[in-house]
Amino acid sequence: MYKYDRFxxxxxxxxxxxxxxxxxxxxxxxxxxxxxxxxxxxxxxYLQLHAxxxxxxxxxxxxxxVQLRQLALIADRYDRGYGHxxxxxxxxxxxxxxxxxxxxxxxxxxxxxxxxxxxxxCIRNVTADQFAGVAGDEIEDPRPVAELIRxxxxxxxxxxxxxxxxxxxxxxxxxxxxxxxxxxxxxxIVRNEAGEAGYEVLxxxxxxxxxxxGKVVRDFLPKGELLPYLEAVMRVYxxxxxxxxxxxxxxxxxxxxxxxxxxxxRVEAELRAIEPISPVxxxxxxxxxxEAFDTIDYARLxxxxxxxxxxRARDARFAAWxxxxxxxxxxxxxxxxxxxxxxxGGVPGDMTSEQMRxxxxxxxxxxxxxxxxxxAQNLVLPHVRLDDLHALWLELADAELAxxxxxxxxxxxxxxxxxxxxxxxxxxxxxxxxxxMRFGDAVRQAEIGPLQIxxxxxxxxxxxxxxxHIGILGLEKRGQESYQITLGGDATENAAIGExxxxxxxxxxxxxxxxxxxxxxxxxxxxxxxxxxxxxxxGVDEFRAAFLGTQDExx
Amino acid sequence: MAVSTKRxxxxxxxxxxxxxSGDVVFYGDDGWTCDLGRARVAQDHGxxxxxxxxxxxxxxxxxxxxxxxxxxxxxxxxxxxxxxxERFKTTGPTIYPxxxxxFGAAQAAAAGE
Numbered sequence: 001m002y003k004y005d006r007f008x009x010x011x012x013x014x015x016x017x018x019x020x021x022x023x024x025x026x027x028x029x030x031x032x033x034x035x036x037x038x039x040x041x042x043x044x045x046y047l048q049l050h051a052x053x054x055x056x057x058x059x060x061x062x063x064x065x066v067q068l069r070q071l072a073l074i075a076d077r078y079d080r081g082y083g084h085x086x087x088x089x090x091x092x093x094x095x096x097x098x099x100x101x102x103x104x105x106x107x108x109x110x111x112x113x114x115x116x117x118x119x120x121x122c123i124r125n126v127t128a129d130q131f132a133g134v135a136g137d138e139i140e141d142p143r144p145v146a147e148l149i150r151x152x153x154x155x156x157x158x159x160x161x162x163x164x165x166x167x168x169x170x171x172x173x174x175x176x177x178x179x180x181x182x183x184x185x186x187x188x189i190v191r192n193e194a195g196e197a198g199y200e201v202l203x204x205x206x207x208x209x210x211x212x213x214g215k216v217v218r219d220f221l222p223k224g225e226l227l228p229y230l231e232a233v234m235r236v237y238x239x240x241x242x243x244x245x246x247x248x249x250x251x252x253x254x255x256x257x258x259x260x261x262x263x264x265x266r267v268e269a270e271l272r273a274i275e276p277i278s279p280v281x282x283x284x285x286x287x288x289x290x291e292a293f294d295t296i297d298y299a300r301l302x303x304x305x306x307x308x309x310x311x312r313a314r315d316a317r318f319a320a321w322x323x324x325x326x327x328x329x330x331x332x333x334x335x336x337x338x339x340x341x342x343x344x345g346g347v348p349g350d351m352t353s354e355q356m357r358x359x360x361x362x363x364x365x366x367x368x369x370x371x372x373x374x375x376a377q378n379l380v381l382p383h384v385r386l387d388d389l390h391a392l393w394l395e396l397a398d399a400e401l402a403x404x405x406x407x408x409x410x411x412x413x414x415x416x417x418x419x420x421x422x423x424x425x426x427x428x429x430x431x432x433x434x435x436x437m438r439f440g441d442a443v444r445q446a447e448i449g450p451l452q453i454x455x456x457x458x459x460x461x462x463x464x465x466x467x468x469h470i471g472i473l474g475l476e477k478r479g480q481e482s483y484q485i486t487l488g489g490d491a492t493e494n495a496a497i498g499e500x501x502x503x504x505x506x507x508x509x510x511x512x513x514x515x516x517x518x519x520x521x522x523x524x525x526x527x528x529x530x531x532x533x534x535x536x537x538x539g540v541d542e543f544r545a546a547f548l549g550t551q552d553e554x555x
Numbered sequence: 556m557a558v559s560t561k562r563x564x565x566x567x568x569x570x571x572x573x574x575x576s577g578d579v580v581f582y583g584d585d586g587w588t589c590d591l592g593r594a595r596v597a598q599d600h601g602x603x604x605x606x607x608x609x610x611x612x613x614x615x616x617x618x619x620x621x622x623x624x625x626x627x628x629x630x631x632x633x634x635x636x637x638x639x640x641e642r643f644k645t646t647g648p649t650i651y652p653x654x655x656x657x658f659g660a661a662q663a664a665a666a667g668e
Contacts, residue, residue, distance in 0.1 A: 027575065029617040047620060049644045051577035094648075097576045347650055418640060419648040427643075429650050481639065 001064050001370060002147050003292050004112045011154070012109045015116055019043050020102035027099065042122060042160070044115030045101055048422050054096045055118040056108060060128035060146040060170065061089035061373040065360035068371060070111040072356035078104050083356070085341060085349040087413055087464055088167070089127050089373040090118055094420055116154055121162045123153035123234075129171040129178045130374040134336050134382045136328045140189045140197050142172035144290040145226070148282075149187075151289070152227055159234050163241035164249035166234075167206075174493075179375055181205045181214040181495035182467060184251045185233060192220045199226055203233060203263065204255030207461035211497045212252040215260045217267065224283040232270035236263065296368060296383065301333020305386030318393050320442060321404035326389070327380075335389065337367075337381045338374065339396060340403040340411060344440035345433050348414045349377030358399045366392045375464075376413055376452075378406065409451040409518070410436040413464055417457025417474060418481075424457035426474025426481035431455055431510050438511040439518075448518060451531040452491065467491040469532045470514060471498045483510050487517065487543050488535045499540045501547040513547055520546035564626045568594040568634055569606040570644065571613065571622035579644055580619060582609055587619060591645050592633035597624075 004012075019039075026036045040046075044055040056071070071091060075083050078100045079093040086092055096104060108114055118125050126146045133141040149168055153159065159166075171178040172189035180186035186202040199221040205214025221229055237251045240258075255263045312319045327336040339359070342348050351359070359379065363371045366388050367381035374380060384392060396402040405411045412435060415421065417428030432455055439445055454468030458475075465471030471486035482504035489498030505513050518531075520543055525534045535543060568591075569582035580587040581594035588594070597603040603624060610622030625641045627634035636642045643649060 026617070032617075033614065033620050047572060047577060049640075050579055050647055051572070095577075099575050418643055419650050425640075427649065429648075433650070479638070 001062060001294050002059075002143070002289070003294065005292065008151075009109070009112070012112070012114045012116070015043070015114065015155075016102065016105040016109050019105060023098060023102055038120060042117060042120040043105075044118035045096075045098075046119060046422075048094070048416075048420050049418070049424075050420065051095045052098055052101070053420065054093045054101060054104065054115060055086070056091045056093070056113060056115050057118050057125040058089050058091060058113075058373050059150050060126055060132065060143055061130050061375075062132075062143065063371040063373060064111075065363040065369045065371065067111045067113055068356050068360040068363070070107060070113070072353040072360070074104055074107055075353040075356065081354075082350055082352045084347075084416065085351065085373050085377050085379070087375050087377060087415065087462055088125065089130070089375055090125060091373070092416075094416075119165075120160075121164050121166075122160050123149075123156065123162075123166045123168060126150050126153075127167070127169045127178060127183075127375060129173050129176075130338075130372040130380050131177060131327055131336055131382065132170075132172065132372075134327075134329050134331075134334075135173045135177075136330045137174040138172045138330065139174070139191055140172045142170040142187070142189055143293060144286055145172075145187060145189070145199075146170045147289045147292075148226070148286055149230070152230070159238065162234075162238055163243045164246060164251075166237070166251065176491075176493040176495070177374075179464070179467065179491050179495075181493075182207050182211075182464070182491070183214060185230070186214055187226070190220065196222070198222050201229065201233075204252040204260070205495075206250050206252040207464060207466045208250070209247060209459045209461075210250075210253065210256075211461070211466040212256060213495050213497070214252075215255060217260065217264050223286075227280075227282050228271060228274050229267070231274060232267045235270050235274075236266045240266070298331045298334065298383070299385070301331075301385065301387075303332040305333065305389075308386040308389050311390035315390070317404070318390055320446065321393055321402055322389060323446075324404050324406040324408060329383070333386055335384050335386055336372075337384050337389070337392065338406045339379045339381065339401055340406050341378050341401075342405055342411050342436065343400060343403050344405075344410060345437045347429050348412055348432050351379075355399055355401060358395075359401065362392065362395055376411065378411070404442060405445055407450045407452070408445040409439045409448050409453060410445060411452070412436060413452070413454040413468070415456050415458075415463035417455075417463075421457060421462075423460060424474070425459070425476045426457050426483065427507070428455045428457040428463055428472075428474055431472060431474065431483065431507060434507070434511050435514055438515065448522070449530055451518070453514070454489070454491075464491065465489070466497045467495060468498060469535065470517060472510065475504060477504055481507050483507065485510075485513055485517075485547065487540050487547075488532070490532060501540070501544050516546050516549060517543055563600070563603060563624065564637070565600070565603065566596045566598045566629065566634075567603050567606065567624040567626050568596055569610050569622060570594075570625050570641065571610060571619035574617055574620055582606060582613075582622075587613070594634055596627065596629065596634060 025031045046053045084092045169178045169183040188200040201218040202214035372380035412432040414428040414432040418424035452469045454464040455472040456463035456465040467489040473484045486498030490496040583593040626637040
């Protein structure tokens with residue numbers, strides 16, 4: 001965990017005091033809603049369908065047990081006893097009262113948390129690979145870079161009123177678990193031919209109504225040159241991004257309209273024009289930030305745990321859970337454990353205050369007090385000894401947190417949709433629940449294998465439907481909720497946008513439609529061929545026929 | 556989601572969120588209320604225009620935010636919004652009926668007009 005210094009703590013407290021004053025002025029009537037709205041949004045406070053909603057930043061998805069316990073307290077004292085983890089690794093409360101928000105922010109500041117830049121047309125909370133710092137396939141831990149960007153971008157005077165929001169993701173691994181290519185800007189730590197670590201920079205990815213895959217604008221940026229480069233990118237976007245049409249205001253549209261080469265040329269020209277005005281030595285600053293992260297004192301353990309192997313051999317349910325939930329740790333004898341927040345028939349990403357407190361206790365007992373939030377709306381215990389896995393699983397099962405479906409068909413991403421969101425055009429969560437119930441059988445899920453379903457309740461695509469192996473988009477059609485289904489999306493380093501299979505279907509028809517697609521895959525797959533590979537090999541058209549129910553039965 | 560006068564299908568009611576709590580409120584004969592059953596129903600365009608003006612005044616006085624008219628159909632249980640979005644807004648999340656709007660009705664301070 002990054003430890004706040006006095007400056008960080010003061011910065012956050014000062015922001016709380018500012019917002020308290022803004023709320024008071026709003027309540028006494030000296031600020032109109034039009035004046036207050038951009039202020040509250042930059043502090044993560046929305047007005048949704050039923051109530052206000054407060055979005056709390058979980059920077060690059062890293063959370064401590066102490067912080068989660070505080071979130072449980074806030075959920076009980078100021079909300080309705082639960083919170084919702086989002087696809088940007090944040091946490092949302094759905095029922096705060098405006099009058100209580102300053103108190104909530106003070107409670108957050110008590111544990112080094114805030115809501116700064118979780119909304120508004122600014123650089124949003126930075127996201128990252130949930131296995132940052134523990135992944136075996138990692139070149140370098142990306143968290144210090146993510147923290148550097150967070151500090152640089154927080155209340156950046158030049159970039160607080162951009163044409164539109166700006167989302168940044170960071171990873172240090174070979175495999176993309178951070179959806180890098182669907183971000184406005186993404187940084188991947190890479191090595192050059194000389195073996196030096198540096199940054200690959202991608203720009204212009206995004207989902208929403210115009211989905212685009214990010215393009216590499218610098219294949220190798222040497223360390224120490226990141227902030228000037230980011231500044232150049234932001235200046236080009238700030239100056240040339242469209243402000244006349246909010247649907248064309250994201251950087252992806254600018255890059256698309258002028259072309260990646262022209263964009264690169266503008267950035268390089270801007271970079272040359274930037275005076276070395278910053279007194280900060282980036283290399284020294286990055287080193288300072290890296291030192292502010294706890295050093296973890298791992299035990300020296302054998303790579304194989306006899307206790308784990310024996311438990312796996314004697315307990316089939318534990319073995320099934322371990323199969324989907326365990327990720328290889330870079331340190332021998334440890335594992336990173338993904339804990340599903342997708343109980344069969346449950347609400348993706350929701351967690352009760354009781355579960356939060358219990359999970360915080362487990363994080364302290366089994367994972368050195370650290371937790372990660374994934375963009376797939378699950379949690380991770382990043383430092384669990386293999387020896388402890390069975391004991392952990394028993395405790396998780398008691399709290400109904402041991403669903404063995406990570407990466408499987410019922411591990412569904414779903415935005416809040418029209419059950420909460422003022423922008424939504426249809427509900428998402430009940431669709432996720434219906435699919436989850438249909439495919440909930442553990443044996444059947446295991447038989448189907450890795451398959452990602454992602455559901456959005458409107459074209460803004462918070463549920464990442466474009467990059468779901470199966471994507472579902474909820475719309476309104478003639479006064480009814482209607483769902484478009486796409487196929488072949490991919491959220492990894494092989495990022496791809498799914499193709500539409502046909503006309504929209506009703507909510508009731510969705511599970512059957514998904515089942516026709518899955519059945520076709522099961523009938524046509526090669527041995528051990530994952531769903532997405534089969535879709536690529538066979539082509540979307542073949543699945544379209546299955547979806548429409550028009551395929552030749554003999555095929 | 557405001558409905559233009561020309562396309563407005565009567566009858567309508569006035570819906571908003573309470574400024575302080577965010578709770579969904581309706582304009583009734585005694586001012587803003589959390590009780591949909593007590594919402595004032597405008598049966599003609601003149602009454603609907605009056606309601607709309609009331610919403611604008613209430614927003615200007617900082618009592619409520621996001622006030623707009625919604626089309627309803629009268630039922631024996633009271634007004635029922637025609638559009639599914641507004642039905643969900645009046646009942647709360649369909650996934651957690653027990654956490655619906657009435658959960659907070661007791662503490663919701665209906666803003667006075």
